[in-house]
Amino acid sequence: MRGSEITNYLKEDSFMLECTLRLVKPVCVDARSKIVIVAPSDFYRSALYQQFMQFWITGKGADVAFKVSGEKITAHKKVLAMRSPVFRAQFFGPMIDSKSDCIKIEDMNPDVFRLMLQFVYTDSLPLQEEFSVEMAQHLLAAADRYGLERLKLICEEKLSANIDVETAATTLVLAEQHNCEQLKEICLHFVTSREKLQAVMASDGFSHLMESCPSIMKDLLGKLDSERRS
Known part of the structure; x- marks a missing residue:
């Protein structure tokens, strides 16, 4: 904005700005119920949500495969890298593995890994009552392993409530x-x-x-x- 335009907004050498602030609290602890509370995600409202959902459902264009305890699960490197610092370093970091198109994971249940990937693509999980406390325990460990902090918090919410x-x-x-x-x-x-x-x-x-x-x-x-x- 040019100086001549600014003077149009001045009144007695001053002007007022009106701002709208949004305070985001991603997590807190309810002091009365002693439960970790996680704020809902806004990702589903974004234009990317439907695209990522289709990637997850169809698997079209997948360029990496994981062999999780003998079961093959495919995914997209760039999606994983956007969401997880661990995957980002693995696929695009200085120590990139040239053989990273098929990655063996022996110490994780396939259902846990699949549910973790669902979160990576959609920023969401089934409703709290639709997955067990045992699954939340395993998911928490997986989330910590791959640097998925929001998923960790969701698991903490589930575990603290039970x-x-x-x-x-x-x-x-x-x-x-x-x-x-x-x-x-x-x-x-x-x-x-x-x-x-x-x-x-x-x-x-x-x-x-x-x-x-x-x-x-x-x-x-x-x-x-x-x-x-x-």
Whole structure:
């Protein structure tokens, strides 16, 4: 804008700008229900959504194949690279694998990998009630492995909403191993509550917790002390 045009908007050597601000909170913890809450995605409203959905449904133009525990699953390198920093480095980074057109993955269930790819293409998963807590546990590990932070949060939401005496210790292990601080805090709060502690300690998951994450005992004792004082 030229100087002569600017003067048309000045009134007594000043002007006013009207702005609309949108505050986006992708994740928070509900202090009352102790559940991780993830904001809905706006991706489905974008022009790319239908195109990515068609890519996912038809597989047309797929240029990479994964052999996941013996099962072949095809995908598109550029779509994966756009969504995951790990795939981006694998396909287009300085350490690119010239044989990356067929990638073997032996330590993941095909259904977990397929559901992860569905999220990569569509930024969405089935409704919370349509996939199990066990699937959410596996998906959380996969999301952490491939740098899919929003998927991690969705899994945290699912797991935090389904914490009980049998799952609390196992979920705490996952939270500790995959750096899910909010989920970890919710688990600690549940485990150290007076009415739940003994039952959780008697569960199989608690034994697994002590074996796989002995360092968590410091956090448990700190939380117990805090609960006792309050």
